Amino acid sequence: MATQMSSAATVPVPTRPAVKTRRSVNARQVIRYGLLYAFLIALSIIFLFPFYSMVIGSMMPKDELFRLYPVLWPPDGPTLTAYRLLLKIDVTTTIQNLERFHILRYIFNSLLLATVAVLLQVFFNTLAGYVFAKRQFPFKNQLFAFILLTMLMPTAINFVPFYILIGRLGWMNTYLPFWIPGAASAFGIFMMRQFIVSTIPDELIDSATIDGASQIMIVTRIVMPIMAGGMVVLGILGFVSVYNEFVLSSLILKDNDIRTVQVALANFKGTSIRAPMYDLMFAGSVMATIPLLLIFFVFQRKIIQGIMSGAIKG
Amino acid sequence: MAAKAPPLPVSRSSVGAHRRPDARSVLREMWKHRTDYLFISPFYILFAVFGIYPLLFGIQLSLSRWQPGRDMTWVGLQNYQTLIFTDPELGRALLNTLAMLLWILPTGLGGALILAVMLNARRLAGRGFFRTIFFLPFVTSQVIVAIVFQQLLDKNYGWVNLLLGKIGLGPVPWLTETIPAQISITLLLHWMGIGTNVLIFLGALQSIDRELYEAAEIDGATSTQQFFNVTFPLIRPVMLFMVITATIGLINLYAPVKLLTNGGPEGTTLTLFMRMIDLMTSVRYGEGAGFGFIMGGIVLLITLLQMKFLSGWWTVEGNLKQ
Amino acid sequence: MKPVSRREFLKVAGLGAAATALAACAPSAAPAPNPAEPAAGEVKEAPAAVSSGELEGKLVFWGHQDHPIYSAGQAFMKKYPKVVFEQPEMAEWDKAVESALAAGSGLPDMVWHEATNVQRDARRGILLDVTDVVKKHEAELAPAKLSEALYQGKYWGMPGDITPNNLWWRPDLVEKAGVGPITEDIKYDEFLQMAKEVKAKTDASLFVMEETFDGQGTLMFAVPFYALGGNFTDETGEQVLLDNEIGMQAMEYAKQAWDTGAGLNAGWFSPPYWGAIKENKLAGTYSPPWMRGFFQTEVTTPEQGQGKWRNQLVPVYPGAVARTNVWGGATLVSFSTNPQPDLVKAFMEFTFCTMEGAQVTGDWGIIPPYIPWLKSEFKNAKQTLFEAGWDWTGEVVKAMNQMRNDFYRMPGYGIAYGALGKFVPAMLRGEKSIKDGMKEYGDYVRSENAKLLESLK
Known part of the structure; x- marks a missing residue:
């Protein structure tokens, strides 16, 4: 980026824009944006379709979900029966254990689990990513290569010993296994390093250092504000994957009150010896997805704001 | 290449590349950088606690016969021998996985980058809306995604074949014959993964100074030229990150394939990871661990090759064509 | 190896068929709207096969949601108020069992195991030997089902549902x-x-x-x-x-x-x-x-x-x-490390070796292997699927009589x-x-x- 900044400065800026081509440029622009919109809207429909299926599926009686040929719209109109069952609003059911099923509680658990995990992840990974991107110190390359190497091990090998470890630490039925071990991850450090390398000019760090800023001040006052976009990207990715994590959670979180929503919903999935309860599963999934979408929609603006309002120009 | 030494290749130390320092001065240098070590220490501490034990356990496991509740019986390299010479699935799973890697990696990352550039277009209204839509598959439960794709792609009762039938085509055995099934998996992975890839690329694109584009525009560069001369060079560090993590992810591919085809038809979409899980869950832990390390070796080999060919992508310096 | 000769089983089950044939003439029981409906309230009094000593403790069972053993658990709690039966919903309990085995703790008291896995895990030596309680009822349990739990002369689980196709x-x-x-x-x-x-x-x-x-x-x-x-x-x-x-x-x-x-x-x-x-x-x-x-x-x-x-x-x-x-059909197993084998065995015995247990699991929709129940109560099992006059239980018994004792899973x-x-x-x-x-x-x-x-x- 350093070079980029200086190269930008060296480009001669003409005082007058090329006025005579303006109209044709605009016409081209209109066509270009028209095509762009057409393409994006077509693609959006494809991307929306499965989500639509889930939403409309959650509003169908099971009879309509179990059809030889799938239906796009319930013939008798949408119904909220599945939601009422899940929220236990004046419905009696014969489904075993459903009276112990508290979907809002589970969603809250998942949100709590993911929020703490993400705050830790974003902070520690940005810290380490900055150091690897901008600092010079002995054994830096070896230390970084080691981080990359740890990514190569297939996670499934870890599984059994990790579980044993969690048991010995007494962390069963707690959220600690989801907060602590993942607080600094190879993926996150690698990503933040690459983001910081291509975003923050060395000059900025150097001048701050000369001004006597401590490293922690540089990270919190300069790097983090500029990297807000990257941190949001990392945060969203981390949030969704922790929120939707299933295998580990299903083994560690067994108590009814602390289960996450994905673990709870898995019971409707059916197994080789039980038919799935698609209606409840779809409705539960819609409810579980709403907080994720809200979070994404709120934070995705940040991704673009980042640098333009940041410290570089200032 | 610019003033700063690229952090890799691994063999080269950034300290005293020009002169050999004595131990004392290295220590002094390290003490001077104690805050840097402090900042990166969480990873190593956590790895020491949660990573090394599983790693050593895994190595020991791969050299033993073991099952929960029993002692390990040392068998030397027998598990590796069994896997390499007699495992009926290793070869096929490797081929399947590499084939998927070969076509999914470039198309997935390329497609995501193009989409990200489109979504980054300056005057595009509703960017937030579109971004949210492309992100939808990522937040949707994978189980539900699999159900919907099965409904879409079912040979006899799926929407896609119903549509194709209307125009006199098909039916295409989307999930029940090898090539169509692999295409279906590719589509599913793109569909699921593009949201995150776009998100990361958007994060990278935001770092590019608008002035650079304005300057290039004034120089008369077309948008294609702008892409190759401004955008691409500047996001290469992030691209490198994407290539490496996507490679690792694809070699460890499991859940989507498990849910969509379960390795079928006739085992032709079986992935390496699926085979490893099969071994583990059928009480063949030693072989399963050995399989994992063979996979780790394959990933190492491929990523080393990638790093070798993409070594210029570690930093942005010198990438901009004037 | 085979605890009951084939002919003997044919005899008892044949009786069942005859009884069923008779019952078919009577108006069939009112169909239940849902097979999953807990039927604990309708348990008939039966001679208590379980020792009458006061049972106490907590039993944890892993299985899928909506389970016959859950129904049995409710009935067991009713009978022994000091016992607590718990079934946390577990989507992938096989995996959880492996992990708990590895960790050396956290195993449930019982799980629902497929025949082929009973044989596998009996060879691993991780299952609770329940020979005493099964032996006690050997003559009352369907022989083809018994053999599925048998390994090296011992029983490693309580026979669960019979599944003649x-x-x-x-x-x-x-x-x-x-x-x-x-x-x-x-x-x-x-x-x-x-x-x-x-x-x-x-x-x-x-x-x-x-x-x-x-x-x-x-x-x-x-x-x-x-x-x-x-x-x-x-x-x-x-x-x-x-x-x-x-x-x-x-x-x-x-x-x-x-x-x-x-x-x-x-x-x-x-x-x-x-x-x-x-x-x-x-x-x-x-x-x-x-x-x-x-x-x-x-x-x-x-x-x-x-x-x-x-x-x-x-x-x-x-x-x-x-x-x-034979397709599907499971066995109720426990683990060798279980700290309360007596309570577990009492539950197993209640569930598949008494009229009450057989009634509850049978009402859920599986076919328990308990021959006295098959002979007397099976014909009254509720159903909504088959034609009202159709002797569907008789047909199941016919198929049961066709089951081979020399088929190995x-x-x-x-x-x-x-x-x-x-x-x-x-x-x-x-x-x-x-x-x-x-x-x-x-x-x-x-x-x-x-x-x-x-x-x-």
């Missing part, structure tokens, strides 16, 4: 095609011929056969294989036998079915599968008794076929020694069954001859089985 079919749909009825002594080739006509005239299928060959379609191979006396492995589980003459003959029968093109080609338990059933596109299928519970949950109106099904012996395969097959059975989808489609499509295909299939299972047994040592 029948042919289920819809007389109304078959009639509509102008063929039928399907008589009890129908030959397999006649059955296929009929299937073709039904398909041509009403677009309904008389059997299920997915082209990926997993799920219910596998019965088109497994039923003749069992009927002809085939075995996936020998009694020890060491020899793989599936690619012998019987295996090839059975695969030939499966191919004949495929070649008619008349089967329902939809993934098992997928929406089109249920759709076909509810939209009257499935006129018949080979089926184990426990499918009744699932069908009843989904088929809820006469338009969808409620009360329109019949069950009977599967068609006659030339040279058959039995006219059924050893660890290799699981491997073999899981690999069907890998090898069979190519044979069905004719890309591979049955001889070559079965050889390949057999060799694969042989190699995998040897490695599994090696790792169990």
Whole structure:
């Protein structure tokens, strides 16, 4: 980026824009944006379709979900029966254990689990990513290569010993296994390093250092504000994957009150010896997805704001 | 290449590349950088606690016969021998996985980058809306995604074949014959993964100074030229990150394939990871661990090759064509 | 090895059949709206087989949601108020069991185990030896089920549900095609011929056969294989036998079915599968008794076929020694490290060796292996699926009497069954001859089985 900044400065800026081509440029622009919109809207429909299926599926009686040929719209109109069952609003059911099923509680658990995990992840990974991107110190390359190497091990090998470890630490039925071990991850450090390398000019760090800023001040006052976009990207990715994590959670979180929503919903999935309860599963999934979408929609603006309002120009 | 030494290749130390320092001065240098070590220490501490034990356990496991509740019986390299010479699935799973890697990696990352550039277009209204839509598959439960794709792609009762039938085509055995099934998996992975890839690329694109584009525009560069001369060079560090993590992810591919085809038809979409899980869950832990390390070796080999060919992508310096 | 001789079992079960035949004349019990309805309230008083000492403690069971053992647990708590029965919902309890074994803690008191896994885990030495309690009731439990829990002369679990397969079919749909009825002594080739006509005239299928060959379609191979006396492995589980003459003959029968093109080609338990059933596109299928519970949950109106099904012996395969097959069916097991074996055994005994337990699990929809219940109460089991006057329990008992005591579901059975989808489609499509295909299939299972047994040592 350093070079980029200086190269930008060296480009001669003409005082007058090329006025005579303006109209044709605009016409081209209109066509270009028209095509762009057409393409994006077509693609959006494809991307929306499965989500639509889930939403409309959650509003169908099971009879309509179990059809030889799938239906796009319930013939008798949408119904909220599945939601009422899940929220236990004046419905009696014969489904075993459903009276112990508290979907809002589970969603809250998942949100709590993911929020703490993400705050830790974003902070520690940005810290380490900055150091690897901008600092010079002995054994830096070896230390970084080691981080990359740890990514190569297939996670499934870890599984059994990790579980044993969690048991010995007494962390069963707690959220600690989801907060602590993942607080600094190879993926996150690698990503933040690459983001910081291509975003923050060395000059900025150097001048701050000369001004006597401590490293922690540089990270919190300069790097983090500029990297807000990257941190949001990392945060969203981390949030969704922790929120939707299933295998580990299903083994560690067994108590009814602390289960996450994905673990709870898995019971409707059916197994080789039980038919799935698609209606409840779809409705539960819609409810579980709403907080994720809200979070994404709120934070995705940040991704673009980042640098333009940041410290570089200032 | 610019003033700063690229952090890799691994063999080269950034300290005293020009002169050999004595131990004392290295220590002094390290003490001077104690805050840097402090900042990166969480990873190593956590790895020491949660990573090394599983790693050593895994190595020991791969050299033993073991099952929960029993002692390990040392068998030397027998598990590796069994896997390499007699495992009926290793070869096929490797081929399947590499084939998927070969076509999914470039198309997935390329497609995501193009989409990200489109979504980054300056005057595009509703960017937030579109971004949210492309992100939808990522937040949707994978189980539900699999159900919907099965409904879409079912040979006899799926929407896609119903549509194709209307125009006199098909039916295409989307999930029940090898090539169509692999295409279906590719589509599913793109569909699921593009949201995150776009998100990361958007994060990278935001770092590019608008002035650079304005300057290039004034120089008369077309948008294609702008892409190759401004955008691409500047996001290469992030691209490198994407290539490496996507490679690792694809070699460890499991859940989507498990849910969509379960390795079928006739085992032709079986992935390496699926085979490893099969071994583990059928009480063949030693072989399963050995399989994992063979996979780790394959990933190492491929990523080393990638790093070798993409070594210029570690930093942005010198990438901009004037 | 076989605790009860075949003839003896035929005798007791034959009694059951007679009793059932008599009962069929009486007006049938009011159908229950839902098989999952807990029936704890209707438990009949039965001679207490469980020692009357006051039981106390907490029992944790892992299984899928909506489970017969859950119903049994509720009844057990009612009977022993100081006992707490808990079933946390576990979607993938097999995996959880492995992890808990590895961690050395966190195992439940009991899990619901498939026959092939009982054999596998008995060899691993991780299961609780429940020989004493099973031996006590040996004469009262279905022998074919007993053998599934037997390894080296000891019982490693309480026999769970019996699953003799029948042919289920819809007389109304078959009639509509102008063929039928399907008589009890129908030959397999006649059955296929009929299937073709039904398909041509009403677009309904008389059997299920997915082209990926997993799920219910596998019965088109497994039923003749069992009927002809085939075995996936020998009694020890060491020899793989599936690619012998019987295996090839059975695969030939499966191919004949495929070649008619008349089967329902939809993934098992997928929406089109249920759709076909509810939209009257499935006129018949080979089926184990426990499918009744699932069908009843989904088929809820006469338009969808409620009360329109019949069950009977599967068609006659030339040279058959039995006219059924065993598919699914589990065993209630505990672990050798369990700290309260007496309480666990008392629960097992209550669940499958008393009238009360059998009644509760039977009402849920499975068929408990407890012969006294099968003889007296089974005929009253509630159902909504079969024709009101149809002696469906009698048909199940008939199939039960056809069950072989020399069919083994050893660890290799699981491997073999899981690999069907890998090898069979190519044979069905004719890309591979049955001889070559079965050889390949057999060799694969042989190699995998040897490695599994090696790792169990």
